[in-house]
Amino acid sequence: MSAIHDVVIVGGGAAGLRAAIAVAEADPRLSVAIVSKVYPMRSHTVSAEGGAAGVIGADDTIEEHIYDTISGGDWLCDQDAVEAFITEAPRELLRLEHWGCPWSREPDGHIAVRPFGGMKKMRTWFAADKTGFHLLHTLFQTSLKYPSVMRYDEWHVTRLLVDDGRVCGVVALELMSGRVEAIYGKAVILATGGCGRVFPFTTNAAIKTGDGMALAYHAGAPLKDMEFVQYHPTGLPFTGILITEAARAEGGWMLNKDGYRYLQDYNLGTPSPGPVLRSMELGPRDRLSQAFVKEQEKGRTIDTPYGPVVHLDLRHLGEKLIDTKLPFVRELCHKYQNIDPVHELVPVRPVVHYMMGGVHTDINGATALTGLYAAGETACVSINGANRLGSNSLPECLVFGARAGTAAAAYAGAAAPAGPAVEAQAADEQRRLEADLRGRGGRERIATIRTEMQTTIEGAAGIYRDGDTLAKAADKLRELRERAAVAALDDASRTFNTELTTALELTGMIDLAEAIVHSALRREESRGAHQRTDFPARDDERFLAHSLVYREADGTPRVEHRPVTITRWPPGERVYGR
Amino acid sequence: MPEEITLQVARYRPEQEDRPTFDEYKVPLRKDWAVLDGLNYIKDELDGTLSYRWSCRMGICGSCGARVNGEPKLTCGTFLTDYAPGPVRIEPLANFPIIRDLVVDLTDFLVKLGAVQPWLIRDEDKPVEEGEYLQTPAELDEYKQFSMCINCMLCYSACPVYGLDDKFLGPAAIALAQRYNLDSRDEGADRRLTVLSQPEGVWGCTFVGECSRACPKGVDPAGAIQRYKLTAATAAVKKLLMPWGQR
Numbered sequence: 001m002s003a004i005h006d007v008v009i010v011g012g013g014a015a016g017l018r019a020a021i022a023v024a025e026a027d028p029r030l031s032v033a034i035v036s037k038v039y040p041m042r043s044h045t046v047s048a049e050g051g052a053a054g055v056i057g058a059d060d061t062i063e064e065h066i067y068d069t070i071s072g073g074d075w076l077c078d079q080d081a082v083e084a085f086i087t088e089a090p091r092e093l094l095r096l097e098h099w100g101c102p103w104s105r106e107p108d109g110h111i112a113v114r115p116f117g118g119m120k121k122m123r124t125w126f127a128a129d130k131t132g133f134h135l136l137h138t139l140f141q142t143s144l145k146y147p148s149v150m151r152y153d154e155w156h157v158t159r160l161l162v163d164d165g166r167v168c169g170v171v172a173l174e175l176m177s178g179r180v181e182a183i184y185g186k187a188v189i190l191a192t193g194g195c196g197r198v199f200p201f202t203t204n205a206a207i208k209t210g211d212g213m214a215l216a217y218h219a220g221a222p223l224k225d226m227e228f229v230q231y232h233p234t235g236l237p238f239t240g241i242l243i244t245e246a247a248r249a250e251g252g253w254m255l256n257k258d259g260y261r262y263l264q265d266y267n268l269g270t271p272s273p274g275p276v277l278r279s280m281e282l283g284p285r286d287r288l289s290q291a292f293v294k295e296q297e298k299g300r301t302i303d304t305p306y307g308p309v310v311h312l313d314l315r316h317l318g319e320k321l322i323d324t325k326l327p328f329v330r331e332l333c334h335k336y337q338n339i340d341p342v343h344e345l346v347p348v349r350p351v352v353h354y355m356m357g358g359v360h361t362d363i364n365g366a367t368a369l370t371g372l373y374a375a376g377e378t379a380c381v382s383i384n385g386a387n388r389l390g391s392n393s394l395p396e397c398l399v400f401g402a403r404a405g406t407a408a409a410a411y412a413g414a415a416a417p418a419g420p421a422v423e424a425q426a427a428d429e430q431r432r433l434e435a436d437l438r439g440r441g442g443r444e445r446i447a448t449i450r451t452e453m454q455t456t457i458e459g460a461a462g463i464y465r466d467g468d469t470l471a472k473a474a475d476k477l478r479e480l481r482e483r484a485a486v487a488a489l490d491d492a493s494r495t496f497n498t499e500l501t502t503a504l505e506l507t508g509m510i511d512l513a514e515a516i517v518h519s520a521l522r523r524e525e526s527r528g529a530h531q532r533t534d535f536p537a538r539d540d541e542r543f544l545a546h547s548l549v550y551r552e553a554d555g556t557p558r559v560e561h562r563p564v565t566i567t568r569w570p571p572g573e574r575v576y577g578r
Numbered sequence: 579m580p581e582e583i584t585l586q587v588a589r590y591r592p593e594q595e596d597r598p599t600f601d602e603y604k605v606p607l608r609k610d611w612a613v614l615d616g617l618n619y620i621k622d623e624l625d626g627t628l629s630y631r632w633s634c635r636m637g638i639c640g641s642c643g644a645r646v647n648g649e650p651k652l653t654c655g656t657f658l659t660d661y662a663p664g665p666v667r668i669e670p671l672a673n674f675p676i677i678r679d680l681v682v683d684l685t686d687f688l689v690k691l692g693a694v695q696p697w698l699i700r701d702e703d704k705p706v707e708e709g710e711y712l713q714t715p716a717e718l719d720e721y722k723q724f725s726m727c728i729n730c731m732l733c734y735s736a737c738p739v740y741g742l743d744d745k746f747l748g749p750a751a752i753a754l755a756q757r758y759n760l761d762s763r764d765e766g767a768d769r770r771l772t773v774l775s776q777p778e779g780v781w782g783c784t785f786v787g788e789c790s791r792a793c794p795k796g797v798d799p800a801g802a803i804q805r806y807k808l809t810a811a812t813a814a815v816k817k818l819l820m821p822w823g824q825r
């Protein structure tokens with residue numbers, strides 16, 4: 001069996017579902033497939049807590065949201081993309097409202113908004129502190145009403161089919177049966193999310209292994225700005241579970257071991273009791289995470305069995321506010337940290353959260369390969385530049401999911417079906433996976449190699465980096481790539497073999513780790529989330545440019561640069577708290 | 579506190595055996611470890627062949643349900659120390675066909691979910707350009723509880739009616755139908771009535787209430803069902819009282 005569709009979408013998170021609906025609405029005659037390694041409502045979008053930004057208030061303007069995003073991204077965003085994104089975001093959020101999303105409301109029934117880090121105005125829509133959960137279930141449930149959308153739930157995509165530079169389908173493994181099938185599509189949209197699991201300590205769910213980035217990279221599409229990895233300043237120690245920025249937006253304070261609001265020492269403004277926009281605790285994430293490291297160096301953090309922490313203080317917000325605006329924060333603290341934020345300080349430390357980089361696309365989601373599109377966290381358009389602002393990512397999934405869906409529908413409507421060459425590729429891939437199941441020769445456990453990869457990349461490409469360590473990490477990752485290719489598989493079963501999928505994810509993650517390290521090595525400056533101790537200043541002369549990383553035939557990454565699109569906002573200083 | 583705890587994990591390998599068996603594993607007993615951390619330890623260090631689902635490890639994706647000492651639980655939110663000194667028995671959710679080990683087949687629920695039309699139905703859509711449908715916080719509260727369902731299927735595992743008759747729509751599907759029925763923006767209650775008021779709809783429920791006790795998100799599906807029975811009964815009476823032509 002092999003299936004034929006017009007548009008094949010890999011991923012059923014916010015970006016993938018929005019894309020599917022866009023295709024279905026553009027032309028109901030087109031057949032759409034959503035292929036997802038987990039049931040769509042399990043996608044990582046479900047974990048997003050804080051909210052989604054879109055200009056709606058009478059005192060707010062598109063222009064201001066654009067400026068916040070571009071300065072927040074340390075001028076690495078493509079400004080035409082940011083403009084399109086911010087102009088279309090409110091409409092997308094309203095559409096979600098019309099589909100039933102339970103947005104939190106003002107007493108008069110209008111949409112309520114909250115402040116968020118790095119944003120000068122209140123423009124973050126929220127559904128209490130389970131925004132991603134509600135957004136994802138609304139999209140998933142709405143997608144059920146389109147008869148042209150067909151789902152392949154729990155199918156793991158292992159390869160893109162490429163015919164003479166044109167992508168025309170995927171090969172996927174059905175977990176339940178172990179079948180490996182080609183799923184042909186005139187256009188393919190990658191909506192596979194980020195790759196936080198490359199790192200050992202992350203807010204990201206287990207499925208965030210960056211498969212789509214690795215698939216595109218293997219097929220010859222470049223990845224963009226992979227060195228920009230966002231650390232969120234407030235993760236729970238041990239689990240890495242996120243305490244949303246909304247906790248600070250509602251007025252939470254960051255305290256060091258002396259109970260001092262240390263952010264005032266880092267050029268982020270002066271403390272006042274209530275939250276002040278673009279200031280102190282509402283500064284951008286890169287600057288807050290960097291301040292943590294400096295505090296640690298000064299010996300002003302608190303040691304715990306799971307590393308140094310600072311405190312997030314929510315006590316002064318009171319039980320009522322916490323229960324209405326931050327109920328999930330209370331639930332998570334209670335369950336996973338055994339504390340009650342109404343009465344106790346919450347221990348937190350920076351945690352890998354989001355990938356600014358991803359598959360290089362244009363403003364319509366088109367990648368460098370004909371027929372291949374990408375949207376959501378897996379793509380880099382780029383609107384996030386060197387540092388994403390919190391609550392810009394969910395609307396990014398919606399705006400560019402819709403754009404990629406519309407573009408793919410237009411392309412697929414006119415494209416010819418796939419040529420015969422790809423059938424051989426599909427058969428090749430089937431043979432490769434069969435061989436894996438028969439055993440791979442090696443004896444090493446997958447978890448051993450994964451842990452080594454994670455410690456290597458954390459050591460080299462964490463909050464602060466330097467050339468020597470990055471170069472050493474590059475060598476180490478090359479070695480790990482070879483070891484991973486033969487890692488042992490205990491499990492030879494065809495039925496729901498999650499050890500095989502874990503092994504496939506690992507090889508992809510090592511490729512991405514290499515892409516991150518090589519891109520970081522080549523960027524000899526400090527900008528946003530990429531801080532080089534050996535090149536501490538921003539260098540617009542040489543690096544007002546995106547990194548593009550290509551995979552050579554032997555697996556080594558090759559890095560090039562291309563200029564950033566600057567339209568109306570010339571590079572300037574990032575000013576917070578003033 | 580002892581240093582280790584024994585997990586008795588149900589295994590079912592359809593290619594090798596025709597019924598589930600148990601394997602025992604010793605895992606570290608740590609203060610912060612959830613049952614899921616124990617399973618991950620087994621998978622990573624002891625036996626790569628164990629299959630189970632998980633993703634968010636923060637109680638929101640709904641993947642990781644299993645029976646822990648007989649009770650349906652999210653394994654990411656259930657802690658090993660609560661079961662010390664052990665052993666702890668971990669089995670797949672009840673009432674679903676087992677695919678392998680702790681992985682059960684959820685196809686039936688997905689079909690039922692689609693059947694209740696869990697999307698906003700309007701007689702006439704307002705164009706997006708005209709802004710949001712107004713909804714006060716009180717109106718939001720009317721359905722909010724039922725919108726919190728993470729589709730984890732613990733309630734189906736707990737439901738004795740579903741265990742006897744898998745045609746029963748079941749707690750979560752009915753709660754989600756109610757989530758839309760009670761939404762001030764929705765006008766689709768009539769369309770959902772046909773599915774909900776059939777014998778396998780709300781009337782299947784004998785009000786045991788196990789589902790609400792099992793629910794980790796406070797959805798109270800039993801409450802949703804009871805409330806809907808009233809609605810369905812009123813609708814049925816109304817229909818009887820109406821002249822023939824309008825039925």
Ligand SMILES: Cc1cc2nc3c(=O)[nH]c(=O)nc-3n(C[C@H](O)[C@H](O)[C@H](O)COP(=O)(O)OP(=O)(O)OC[C@H]3O[C@@H](n4cnc5c(N)ncnc54)[C@H](O)[C@@H]3O)c2cc1C
Nearest residue numbers: 011012013014015037045050051157193376377391393394
């Ligand atoms: C804890 C947390 C909180 C967050 N809070 C916010 C917030 O408040 N506001 C905000 O704007 N952003 C937030 N973010 C970021 C935001 O949630 C994500 O960037 C966004 O949800 C990503 O959506 P996506 O559709 O791109 O991918 P995902 O939701 O990650 O979906 C990826 C999909 O791809 C599928 N997939 C992956 N690989 C394969 C494969 N090989 N084969 C088949 N299918 C595959 C998966 O099954 C899944 O369906 C948060 C992130 C985290 C980690």
Ligand code: SF4
Nearest residue numbers: 727728730731733793
């Ligand atoms: S109603 Fe509760 S127990 Fe049932 S699926 Fe939903 S969240 Fe899970």
Ligand code: FES
Nearest residue numbers: 635639640642654
């Ligand atoms: S792993 Fe997501 S709910 Fe347990």
